[in-house]
Amino acid sequence: MSAMWVDATAIRDAVRARKIKAAEVVAGMIAKAKSANAKLNAFHEILEEDAMRQATAVDDAIAAGRDPGPMAGVPIAVKDNIATREGHTTCSSRMLENYRSPFDATCIERLRAAGAIMLGKTNLDEFAMGSSSEHCAWGAVKNPWDISRVPGGSSGGSAVAAAAGLCGVALGSDTGGSIRQPASLCGCVGFKPTYGRVSRYGLVAFGSSLDQIGPLAQSVRDAALTYACIAGVDARDSTSAQIAVENPLAQLEQPIKGLRVGVPAEYLSDANDPQVNALVRSALDRLKANGATIVPVRLPLTDVGISIYYVIAPAEASANLARFDGIRYGHRAAAKPGQSLDQLYASTRGEGFGAEVQRRIMLGTYVLSAGYYDAYYGRALKVRRLIKAEFDKAFESCDVIAGPASPTPAFRAGGMSDPLQMYLCDVYTVNTNIAGIPGISLPIGAVRSDGASLPVGLHLQAPAMADAALLRAARMVESLHPEAAVKPTL
Amino acid sequence: MTEIHPLTLQETAHVAKLARLAVPEDRLPSLRDQLAGVLGHVAKLKAINVEGVQPMTTPFTQVNRLDDDEPGPCLDISELLRNAPAVEGRYLAVPKVLAEES
Numbered sequence: 001m002s003a004m005w006v007d008a009t010a011i012r013d014a015v016r017a018r019k020i021k022a023a024e025v026v027a028g029m030i031a032k033a034k035s036a037n038a039k040l041n042a043f044h045e046i047l048e049e050d051a052m053r054q055a056t057a058v059d060d061a062i063a064a065g066r067d068p069g070p071m072a073g074v075p076i077a078v079k080d081n082i083a084t085r086e087g088h089t090t091c092s093s094r095m096l097e098n099y100r101s102p103f104d105a106t107c108i109e110r111l112r113a114a115g116a117i118m119l120g121k122t123n124l125d126e127f128a129m130g131s132s133s134e135h136c137a138w139g140a141v142k143n144p145w146d147i148s149r150v151p152g153g154s155s156g157g158s159a160v161a162a163a164a165g166l167c168g169v170a171l172g173s174d175t176g177g178s179i180r181q182p183a184s185l186c187g188c189v190g191f192k193p194t195y196g197r198v199s200r201y202g203l204v205a206f207g208s209s210l211d212q213i214g215p216l217a218q219s220v221r222d223a224a225l226t227y228a229c230i231a232g233v234d235a236r237d238s239t240s241a242q243i244a245v246e247n248p249l250a251q252l253e254q255p256i257k258g259l260r261v262g263v264p265a266e267y268l269s270d271a272n273d274p275q276v277n278a279l280v281r282s283a284l285d286r287l288k289a290n291g292a293t294i295v296p297v298r299l300p301l302t303d304v305g306i307s308i309y310y311v312i313a314p315a316e317a318s319a320n321l322a323r324f325d326g327i328r329y330g331h332r333a334a335a336k337p338g339q340s341l342d343q344l345y346a347s348t349r350g351e352g353f354g355a356e357v358q359r360r361i362m363l364g365t366y367v368l369s370a371g372y373y374d375a376y377y378g379r380a381l382k383v384r385r386l387i388k389a390e391f392d393k394a395f396e397s398c399d400v401i402a403g404p405a406s407p408t409p410a411f412r413a414g415g416m417s418d419p420l421q422m423y424l425c426d427v428y429t430v431n432t433n434i435a436g437i438p439g440i441s442l443p444i445g446a447v448r449s450d451g452a453s454l455p456v457g458l459h460l461q462a463p464a465m466a467d468a469a470l471l472r473a474a475r476m477v478e479s480l481h482p483e484a485a486v487k488p489t490l
Numbered sequence: 491m492t493e494i495h496p497l498t499l500q501e502t503a504h505v506a507k508l509a510r511l512a513v514p515e516d517r518l519p520s521l522r523d524q525l526a527g528v529l530g531h532v533a534k535l536k537a538i539n540v541e542g543v544q545p546m547t548t549p550f551t552q553v554n555r556l557d558d559d560e561p562g563p564c565l566d567i568s569e570l571l572r573n574a575p576a577v578e579g580r581y582l583a584v585p586k587v588l589a590e591e592s
Contacts, residue, residue: 102569195549209548235557239550307532318509325510327584332575341587342510350512358511359524362502365509366525367532379535381545386538388546420527436549464549 008074008168008222012115015073018062022055022073026117029075033120033166036490040142042160043077046120050086051075054117061115069115071229074168076111077161080121081128082171082213083202084108091204092136093126095324095331095352105202106237107171107213107230114229119167122157126354127321128178128206130154131425132416135356140413143186144488146452149410152182152425155190155216162216163188163455164488169226170216175207176309177405177429179214180441184405184457187443187488189478190216191223191471194464195436196241198227199234207316208239210309210433220442220475224248227467246468255476256469260398261287262297267403267428275447276404279456283444284402286480297394297401301387305431306423308387311367311380312434318364321357324349359419388435391463400473401461403428405441409454428459438467440474443484455484497526 006014014020030048037043061068078084081091083101090096108118125135133141133156141156143149144164151160155172159182162170172179174192183190191214198213205211215226231245263284268277288294326332326348333347353361367376394401406425416422432439441457448454458477462470478484502522506513513521567580576583 099573102565102572196552209550238555238557239548241550242552242555301538304534304538307534310528311532311535322510326575328582329570329573330575335585339585341585343512344585345510346507346512349510353511358509358513359521361509361511362505362521363525363528366505366529369505369508376532376535378545379538379540380532381547382540382543383535383538385543385546386540388549418527419524420531423528423531434549 007218008071009219009225011074011168012070012072015058015062016068022058022117023052025073026051026055026075026119029119029167033161036164036166039147040144040160040164041139042122042141042157042164042166043120044080044090044092044123044138044157045087047087047118051117051119054112058115058117069113071111071225072115074116075119076116077119077122077158077167077170078108079124079155079158079170079172081124081173081204082108083204084118084121086118087121089121089204091127092124092138093352093354093357094137097137097331099330101202103202106199106234108202110230122161122170124157125154126357127204128154128173128175129317129356129360131177131181131422132413133157133182134413135354137354143410144490145187145454146410148412149452149454150185150413152185152406152410154178156182158216159183159186159188159190162186162218164490165218169218169222171213172216173203173211173213174433175210175313176433177426179216180405180429180439180457180459181426183216183441184459185410185455187446187455188216188218189220189223189440189442189474190214191227191440192432192438193227193231193467194438195433196239197231197245197438197465197467199237199240201234201236205320207313208320209316210313212433220471220478221252223440224252224471227471241465243465248468248471252472252475254472255291256399256472257291259287259292259400259473259476260295261292262295262394262398262401264297264299264302264394264401264403266299266302269407272404272407273409273447276408276456279445279447280402280404280458283458283477283481287477290476290480295398297398299390299394301383301390302431303427304383305387305434306427308380308383309426309430309434310363310423311376312384314360314364315368315377316364318361318368321361324352326352356419384434387431391435391437395463399462400470403459405429405457405459409447409449409456432461437464438462438470440470442474442478444477444481445484446486497522497529
């Protein structure tokens with residue numbers, strides 16, 4: 001079981017059954033991650049010493065006859081915008097280059113308590129703003145299927161780590177598709193739970209009404225296992241839901257009888273790559289042949305989502321990122337004689353933030369400024385309610401809504417120089433966050449492009465708090481696509 | 491892009507000032523064009539009828555939840571100061587805030 005393709009559940013089972021020691025699993029994974037990282041740049045930091053210490057603690061617990069937890073020995077790759085006491089938490093930004101969190105995020109605490117091992121921190125688009133993981137202060141992340149292509153973003157490092165088997169499972173964050181789009185482009189499972197289901201305590205805030213932490217995994221079962229460990233109310237996040245978490249593993253293997261799959265015509269647009277549409281149609285055919293009902297639904301505001309997302313997310317980001325001022329932590333520009341405090345803030349932020357982050361802060365500042373607030377931000381919030389209502393109506397006639405996670409497979413690095421073109425990649429994922437509902441992308445096959453085999457993900461969405469049912473539906477799709485379980489050659 | 495929002499260089503510089511971002515002057519034209527491109531796309535919103543619709547600030551429904559006012563442990567000050575760019579004793583050091591004369 002050393003350098004193999006093993007998922008989190010298999011590792012957990014083997015460690016708990018004493019077939020292998022957690023320390024052996026972790027040492028093997030560190031070696032594999034280090035060697036692949038030279039090519040893929042998925043990790044900013046591999047926490048070798050701490051990981052080995054945690055693994056020994058798990059082995060000691062087992063030797064002493066204590067329960068090592070439901071994720072015993074599973075190495076976790078953590079997106080570097082999630083606070084960990086060990087190592088740094090940089091958000092792939094010069095602004096936080098030397099920042100060390102004095103606390104663990106709630107999800108990290110819970111995973112540690114479940115026996116999981118924090119393996120390292122993964123690269124992202126700076127402050128989670130991007131769809132290609134090219135806007136990373138520590139270099140671009142590479143797609144494991146073709147290193148001349150992007151892995152998607154912003155959780156690109158975590159998606160690569162999960163897809164290339166450089167961890168048992170990875171954690172990401174999703175504000176407009178940042179878990180699901182890279183999962184689709186790299187060929188792994190990416191799950192964004194319902195807003196409020198997973199505590200955001202310790203997630204560096206980008207768009208507070210949109211952000212949600214979730215797993216990137218090699219299988220739906222692993223995603224469900226991880227979610228089960230991190231979900232649930234947290235006193236330190238007042239937006240975590242006080243609603244009991246339904247165990248997603250209990251009925252995961254039982255297909256939902258008479259599953260109704262809603263398909264909006266808007267999702268199979270002619271603007272998509274035709275090979276992507278063909279794979280989505282074929283997945284729907286398989287579901288139908290296995291007892292599901294395909295229900296046509298309407299979501300006419302689909303393409304308006306990008307417009308309101310690029311008002312709401314930058315508005316929230318401009319407020320959230322105001323805290324990076326060079327005073328309490330993070331980068332501070334060298335003081336110049338006679339400089340005012342305002343000038344110090346401005347030079348600190350001008351130096352510390354990359355170009356894309358600066359663009360979004362300015363966009364947010366603009367739409368919130370006097371004279372424009374009502375026309376942009378106020379109006380966007382009203383359209384947000386209309387989009388939520390459109391989903392509510394669609395879910396009256398279906399259990400899940402299906403479509404592509406991304407309009408195209410992985411594109412070439414450097415291929416999108418216009419920020420707006422990059423923003424449009426998220427057309428099928430942003431509305432999930434806008435409405436606060438759960439969404440998952442899982443591999444359904446690959447397309448050929450210039451000699452490369454590029455994975456394609458099916459995107460499923462469900463009503464708020466129907467996370468367990470969504471995972472069950474995703475497991476059905478996964479079981480109907482055994483050929484999609486291929487792995488990249490490293 | 492349906493319409494280009496008439497954003498001037500002067501307005502772009504003003505937004506950068508409001509955002510406390512030092513932007514070199516030679517970057518302003520490209521920033522202006524990129525922001526105008528996004529704002530032009532966003533202008534689609536104007537065509538949507540939102541009469542009588544209440545704004546939705548969050549998908550979360552359990553708002554105004556209050557916790558019991560009980561003291562609990564807090565983070566260690568020396569650990570917090572470890573991340574500060576400049577300290578004096580147990581305090582954050584900052585440049586002089588008040589001018590010498592008014």
